[in-house]
Amino acid sequence: MTSATPIPAPPTAPFGTLFTATMSHVVFEDGAWGEPILGPVQPFSFHPAAHVLxxxxxxxxxxxxxxxxxxxxRIFRAEAHVARMRQSAEVLCLPVPPQDMLDTMIREVTRASDAEVPAEPGSLYLRPTLVGTEENVGAAAAPSVSALLYVLAGPVGDYFSGGIRPLALAIETVQPRTTPTFGVVKSGANYVMALRPTLAAKKKLGVDQVLFAPGGTVQExxxxxxxLIDAGRVVTPALNDNFLHGVTRDSLLRLAVDLGFVVEERDVTVDEVIAWARRSDGxxxxxxxxxxxxxVGKLVYNGESIPVGDGGIGEHSMRLRKALTDLHIAAGPDPYGWLTLP
Ligand SMILES: Cc1ncc(COP(=O)(O)O)c(C=O)c1O
Incomplete structure (x- = not known):
């Protein structure tokens, strides 16, 4: 990008609906990955028997x-995302993309999309995707011998409509978000499993999201x-196989320690969440x-609507958020080497 090129403003279109002009894709067949190809974003064609379908x-x-x-x-924590993608592929018995190859594909798409990356609070959202393509409807209990990996990108603004605003969550204590052990996998199936209870809660309770806490223990x-955050502490469920090990979670916990918060990673019960919300400084x-x-400004639990603290945007949450967003835009040092040039 030259200094004369105007920087795009953060898009107002809904998150995930805009795409840049360039993607990268590569095919796995006959037991080996081919050469990634950088080219225009265009549809793929699949055989109707493709494993993924x-x-x-x-x-x-x-x-x-x-x-x-x-x-x-700069790309934020590419290494951690590539590692998680490789783990997801492994659990799903898909060919595991080599670290270097996927990292290079992400960098190439980012570089090619440079002029389309908006200013903060916008960013370029990158979506590496891996699907099994074997043409075989008899392969229900067999891994796909062929696969397609691609990296798509798009300019994004805020994820939740209306910018930063306190969200409302319904607490669900019966249904888990996904099946045990699959929580750590970033698989489409997990999202579709959470969809029905989320849609029902949105419609019935007017909430933004559902906090899954089967048996009274919080997942995600x-x-x-x-x-949970207050002036001195950040409390969050300890990692287990039931929920996704967020890169943002990990980043915020490290920054929280740097900011002087005590970080507690342990089981978090619904009772504790409710008690925390009822505190004026929770x-x-x-x-x-x-x-x-x-x-989060409001919880809906057992038919009761409970404001979190004063129901507004908490100052300590914002302090933590700013530490992360400052790092994103290289406003200060990058002590953990999380930013990489494409
Ligand atoms: C189910 C689920 N949990 C947690 C996260 C947060 O993960 P990360 O911080 O790596 O984006 C995501 C986001 O992508 C998610 O889809």
Whole structure:
């Protein structure tokens, strides 16, 4: 991008509906990956018997590249996202993309999309996707021998419509978000499993999201991790196989320690969440690449609507959020080496 090229404003279109001009794709067949091809975004064609269309052999990632204050675009924690994609592929018995190959594809798409990366709070959302393509409807209990990996990108603004606003969550204590052990996999099947209870809660209770807490122990929402925050502490469920190990969660916990918060990773019960919300200084938030850190202003539980703290945007949540967004735009040092040039 030359200094004369205008920087696009953050898009107002809904998150995920705009795409840049360039993607990268590569095919796995005969036991080997081919050469990734960088080219225009265009439809793929699949045989109707493709494994993914029948047996759900699909996983993806979501990461962002941000335009820094110096106008340079940098990718945030690519290594962690590539590692998680490889883990998802492994659990789904899909061919595992080599670290270097996927990393290079992400960088090439980011570089090719440079002029389309908006200024903060916008960013470039990158969506690596892996699907099984074997043409075989008899392969219900067999892995796909062929696969397609691609990296798509799009300029994004806020994930939740209306910008930063306190979100309302319904607490669900019966249904889990997904099946045990599959929580760590970023597979489309997990999202569709959470869809029906989420739609029902939105319609019936007017909430934004559902906080899944089967048996009274908190997991996460449909697309973000959950944290309790106050002036001195950040409390969040300890990692287990039931929920996605968010890169944003990990980043925020490290920054929280740097900011002087005590971080507690342990079981978090619904009773504790409710008691926390009833405190005047209690804060709660959702965290994720898309959500960044979004404050939670209200919980709906057992038919009762409970404001979190004063129901507004908590100052400590915002302090934590700013530490992360400042890092995204290289406003200060990058002590953990999380930013990489494409
Ligand atoms: C189910 C779920 N949990 C948590 C997260 C947060 O993960 P990350 O911070 O790596 O984006 C996501 C987001 O992408 C998600 O879909």
């Amino acid at each position: 029948h047996y759900g052999s699909a996983c993806f990632e979501g990461l962002k590249a941000h335009r820094g204050l110096d106008n340079v675009v 929402t449909g697309a973000a991790n959950f944290m 804060e709660a938030a959702l965290t994720g690449t898309a959500a960044v850190l979004s404050p």
